[in-house]
Amino acid sequence: MKQRARTAAEARHRHQRRRQRHRPEPSDPHNYTHRREFLKRLDDHLATLVAELRDKGLGARAIRGKLRSELREVGRQVLGEHKTGQPGPNAALTK
Known part of the structure; x- marks a missing residue:
């Protein structure tokens, strides 16, 4: 079965939908953890x-x-803080 050619408007609309789908949300921890201060x-x-x-004499x-x-603990801490919207009581890295 032959596919019909897409119009320019259909292609543009499809591209915009695809970009919206992959755009991270503002509350995404990735947006926070990839900043200079945090790192x-x-x-x-x-x-x-x-x-x-x-x-203490530990090896490599x-x-x-x-x-x-x-x-792993830092990752759990960051995820927990993003869920609650505020730093935890012992937060050292995310304050």
């Missing part, structure tokens, strides 16, 4: 954590595991 605080926090773990694998755990 600077996160980098400082993780660098401090690494220094503390090295001082143990530090890597702790960093992963910490990043």
Whole structure:
């Protein structure tokens, strides 16, 4: 079966619908976590954590595991704060 050719207006409308579908919402955590302030605080926090773990004598694998755990915790914290609309009581990175 042969497809009919789209008019320019139909193609434009389809393109606009596709762009609207993929546009993140303003409350999307991605919009917050990809900002310089947040990333600077996160980098400082993780660098401090690494220094503390090295001082305790932990090796590279143990530090890597702790960093992963910490990043997961930060992700949970950010998602929770975006759900409630305000920082949690122990929020260090998102204030």
